[in-house]
């Protein structure tokens with residue numbers, strides 16, 4: 166019902182090509198990067214991330230504001246959530262798979278388009294930093310499982326037990342029924358994906374997660390898949406995803422959003438179109454959540470999701486705020 170109405174009202178429909186009508190058809194709630202009054206136009210740094218992770222964007226800002234690089238900022242920013250045992254979907258304290266293993270996925274991209282990723286990494290608090298080492302120290306883009314752990318050790322990362330008592334007890338409880346059913350916005354949707362723009366106009370991104378709670382052993386979602394959970398093109402902008410990774414992977418979601426921005430859509434319009442494509446492919450299925458956040462080269466940002474409840478954090482020289490996202494379904 167919702168879907169049909171939405172598609173009927175959308176001039177983008179299934180055509181995939183974006184004309185001038187399409188660009189003006191939807192209400193554009195893109196957040197602008199305001200110029201500083203009285204000063205010549207200049208690049209103003211920005212950090213945005215999925216969900217209300219103010220400590221993470223705050224950390225990224227502390228790197229960006231004094232002139233630090235987008236890459237250093239994005240890594241430092243998401244590391245805050247990786248180290249927080251109270252965030253049960255990222256890093257330390259992340260919910261385990263159904264067999265009780267905390268397995269982490271992360272990726273990072275720099276302004277030159279270099280990228281690194283680790284998948285199903287166990288026993289290290291900062292998979293994003295291991296991913297950065299994959300990018301900088303190896304001829305590869307992705308390392309998985311035991312190989313990723315071996316590489317992390319070789320690079321001097323310290324091993325740690327990531328299963329906190331709180332997450333272990335929840336898992337023990339879950340095992341009584343052992344039902345695998347994501348609960349929208351609650352159970353396991355707090356992956357952090359972050360995009361940064363620095364004072365030199367360079368962009369970077371990172372995404373890190375413990376994935377869907379109680380997933381099958383060996384399952385990898387969208388977050389460490391370049392183009393799905395994260396994509397950055399320094400000429401255009403970047404995007405990151407949160408939610409049910411299988412659906413994001415099927416659409417190569419973040420790459421799609423960056424390509425839509427390349428065709429002229431604002432970050433807001435691009436996120437909306439990305440969600441519409443996912444809904445179209447799912448033919449009326451609504452029992453899952455996905456949220457996208459995007460930032461373009463001008464420092465404009467936008468977000469969109471399927472169900473109400475998603476928001477994104479934005480930090481720039483005008484302040485630090487949690488921006489509620491509009492949704493495809495209204496309630």
Ligand code: SD4
Nearest residue numbers: 354355356376386408410
């Ligand atoms: C995944 N996309 O592994 C991740 C989960 C997530 O917020 O985003 N949670 O599918």
